Amino acid sequence: xxxxxTIDSRQFRAALGSFTTGVTVVTTRSVAGEDVGLTANSFxxxxxxxxxxxWSLDRRSSTAAAFMAAEHFAVHILAADQEQVSNQFAARGVxxxxxxxxxxxxxxxPLIAGCxxxxxxxxxxxxxxxxxxxxxxxxxxxDSFGRxxxxxxxxxxxxxxxxxxxxxxxxxxxxxxxxxxxxLGRAYYQMLMPLRAEVQRQGLDDIHYRILSxxxxxxxxxxxxxxxxxxxxxxxxxxxHFATLAERELxxxxxxxxxxxxxxxRYAIELMAAGKSAEADAAGELDFNEARLLKLLLKRxxxxxxxxxxxxxxxxxxxxxxxxxxxxGGATEGSST
Amino acid sequence: xxxxxTIDSRQFRAALGSFTTGVTVVTTRSVAGEDVGLTANSFxxxxxxxxxxxWSLDRRSSTAAAFMAAEHFAVHILAADQEQVSNQFAARGVxxxxxxxxxxxxxxxPLIAGCxxxxxxxxxxxxxxxxxxxxxxxxxxxDSFGRxxxxxxxxxxxxxxxxxxxxxxxxxxxxxxxxxxxxLGRAYYQMLMPLRAEVQRQGLDDIHYRILSxxxxxxxxxxxxxxxxxxxxxxxxxxxHFATLAERELxxxxxxxxxxxxxxxRYAIELMAAGKSAEADAAGELDFNEARLLKLLLKRxxxxxxxxxxxxxxxxxxxxxxxxxxxxGGATEGSST
Numbered sequence: 001x002x003x004x005x006t007i008d009s010r011q012f013r014a015a016l017g018s019f020t021t022g023v024t025v026v027t028t029r030s031v032a033g034e035d036v037g038l039t040a041n042s043f044x045x046x047x048x049x050x051x052x053x054x055w056s057l058d059r060r061s062s063t064a065a066a067f068m069a070a071e072h073f074a075v076h077i078l079a080a081d082q083e084q085v086s087n088q089f090a091a092r093g094v095x096x097x098x099x100x101x102x103x104x105x106x107x108x109x110p111l112i113a114g115c116x117x118x119x120x121x122x123x124x125x126x127x128x129x130x131x132x133x134x135x136x137x138x139x140x141x142x143d144s145f146g147r148x149x150x151x152x153x154x155x156x157x158x159x160x161x162x163x164x165x166x167x168x169x170x171x172x173x174x175x176x177x178x179x180x181x182x183x184l185g186r187a188y189y190q191m192l193m194p195l196r197a198e199v200q201r202q203g204l205d206d207i208h209y210r211i212l213s214x215x216x217x218x219x220x221x222x223x224x225x226x227x228x229x230x231x232x233x234x235x236x237x238x239x240x241h242f243a244t245l246a247e248r249e250l251x252x253x254x255x256x257x258x259x260x261x262x263x264x265x266r267y268a269i270e271l272m273a274a275g276k277s278a279e280a281d282a283a284g285e286l287d288f289n290e291a292r293l294l295k296l297l298l299k300r301x302x303x304x305x306x307x308x309x310x311x312x313x314x315x316x317x318x319x320x321x322x323x324x325x326x327x328x329g330g331a332t333e334g335s336s337t
Numbered sequence: 338x339x340x341x342x343t344i345d346s347r348q349f350r351a352a353l354g355s356f357t358t359g360v361t362v363v364t365t366r367s368v369a370g371e372d373v374g375l376t377a378n379s380f381x382x383x384x385x386x387x388x389x390x391x392w393s394l395d396r397r398s399s400t401a402a403a404f405m406a407a408e409h410f411a412v413h414i415l416a417a418d419q420e421q422v423s424n425q426f427a428a429r430g431v432x433x434x435x436x437x438x439x440x441x442x443x444x445x446x447p448l449i450a451g452c453x454x455x456x457x458x459x460x461x462x463x464x465x466x467x468x469x470x471x472x473x474x475x476x477x478x479x480d481s482f483g484r485x486x487x488x489x490x491x492x493x494x495x496x497x498x499x500x501x502x503x504x505x506x507x508x509x510x511x512x513x514x515x516x517x518x519x520x521l522g523r524a525y526y527q528m529l530m531p532l533r534a535e536v537q538r539q540g541l542d543d544i545h546y547r548i549l550s551x552x553x554x555x556x557x558x559x560x561x562x563x564x565x566x567x568x569x570x571x572x573x574x575x576x577x578h579f580a581t582l583a584e585r586e587l588x589x590x591x592x593x594x595x596x597x598x599x600x601x602x603r604y605a606i607e608l609m610a611a612g613k614s615a616e617a618d619a620a621g622e623l624d625f626n627e628a629r630l631l632k633l634l635l636k637r638x639x640x641x642x643x644x645x646x647x648x649x650x651x652x653x654x655x656x657x658x659x660x661x662x663x664x665x666g667g668a669t670e671g672s673s674t
Contacts, residue, residue: 007388007476007479009385009386009388011479011481012385012388012476012479013385014481015454015456015479015480015481016382016390016454018359018414018453018454018481018483018486019358019359019361019380019381019382019414019454019486020357020358020359020486020488020497021356021357021358021359021381022355022356022357022358024356041381042381042382042383043356043381044356044358044378044379044380044381044393045353045356045379045393046379046393046466046467046469046471047393047466047467047468047469048346048349048350048467048468049346049467049468050467050468051344051346051349051467052466052467052469053353054391054393054466054471056381056383056384056391077355077356081508116355117352117353117355117356119352124467125464125465125466127462127464127465127471127473128462128464128473129383129384129389129391129462129473130383130384130385130386130387130388130389130461130473130475131384131385131386131387132383132384132389134383134391134464134471134473136464136465136466136467136471138467139344139349142344142348142349142352143352144348144351144352144355146355149355149356149357149490151357151488151497153359153486153497153499154499156499156500156501157500158497158498158499158500159497159498159500160357160488160490160495160496160497160498161495161496161497161498161630161633161634162490162491162493162495163493163494163495163496163633164493166640167633167636167637168636169629169632169633169636171418171629178632179612179613179616180528180616180619180620180628180631180632181525181528181529181532181612181615181616181619183632183635183636183639184521184524184525184528184635185525185529185570186635186639187521187635187638187639187642188518188521188522188525189569189570189571190638190639190642190643191517191518191521191638191642192518192522192571193642195518196571205571205573206571206572207571232526233522233526233571234526234529234533234542234543234544234570234572235543235571235572236542275516275518276516278518278642279516279517279518281641281642282517282518282638282641282642283517283638283641284641285637285638285640285641286634286637286638286641290634290637291517292506292508293498293630293634294517294631294634294635294638295506295515295517295520296498296500296504296506297498297623297627297630297631297634298520298521298523298524298631299504299505299506299520300504300622300623300627301524301527301528301619301620301622301623301631302520302523302524302527303503303622304618304619304620304621304622304623305524305527305528305530305615305618305619306527
């Protein structure tokens, strides 16, 4: 497997991709007064005293002349939500600063906003590095904004979870409380607790709220449809459940068809707000990036496990944007794919 | 916020920490024939033709003399499960190679195993970089092992999820199928489907398997305890459920106390195996690292949402390593913290 005698450039590039990096945009102002910038992940810290950073640039780059002549440059470490900025500064034949608010830093260098950290530098060295030039800059000013980072690995963007001391794991075991099913179930039921408490205050129980939830995905569903959706969560639905909701004047059952009353619709909206608040609580120990991560990983689990769903449920996309609870949704097609 | 006139070294270091990196161990062999190595995250690619990489080293490092004299060095990009290796090569006063199988590369440089990728280099340049030296090496051989990477950010290790084209997200919305409760519930119920199917083949249903699951966390529980645990998942338990399990000779109900029969215990073990297999399926689109990530994030949700649990359940840690299903576990204390 060792690639010794001749280095295959494609394989070499792939091996380099094993090294995870942040993503930066490096900017300068050309002698002609033009703003120049590019996306680079070849950034790194070098020296603390004096404070210095480095990055390297392909000698054939269209921006090379500007940086070779520049006394100053700025390095922006991009934040997790700046994928678009990263792509824009890697694109050819476009105005890379289009749509961005530009401030001026040392040497009139263009500074862009919204990043995770920013270093303004005076060029100290331009070192040889094969087909690249290594720029070493002394940091004359810097800003740190504490935003979650954009990450690059293996030719793709990635999402990062920062480990905390409380994050205890036992990678050897997948039974007991390390079993994925346990963790999913517990997280789910705990997250639902405030919603359940709210429903119980109204004298209703889990099955009732699951019926209301299923109904809020589309009015006019039949009793049979709603029961099937709720039964996906392992609850057996009987006529009495619908009768209770009708007595409480939350729904009207018209033959097989079920619809909300005005009060029922208002109540569903209240529960939606409670669901939103439950999500905020559940994500209390997650930063913006980690919350995204969790959702993306759950969607992968949903993709990987959806094959056993009844054909009828998979085909019609009955899950709409206005549902309140997760239970009934199990019966629908691949989340937002 | 911009730190211009004087650079505070602690703040500068923190700002540099915004840049995510992989972690490498760089090794060489000293003129005296000693193996030398250190942990560094200042690695980066430089040139494709000729193939070159760089890293920088503090001039005052105990390893500086060896690297200044070395014709060859090797850079190991560490894998996600090599935190210990990273720590060992950053420690002082220890044999950093202790316990590691060492092979010999170009120039007799020590090579360590288990990493994500490895580059053997001939020193091309030792460039000035303030209080550091920038080593540029021409890559004479490399290996790529495809292992998930160890990642460093803000002074801590992190875990990385690699984005795929199928990973669609809508960060603006948290309703409907972007609501965390929906995703948790759907992932949970879908993951349970094979287990549920297995139980149904035996003529049992969800509540029965939740009772068996709760029982497998500790024999001799009372009917009341088991019912409470199961009811956390929103299911109402009645005497008939216990009666059915007793008729099927899976449990014995002795007054209030419940225990497994031999057949019941065997069945619980079968279900545990099915649970393990369901986990493997659910993690089908996750690599080792991503599976760890998902579990750690779920534990954070569990930590963030556990406050509402009944005091009685939180105090006793009834959840043991031999449970089969997630449902009942919701009633226990912080997972493995």
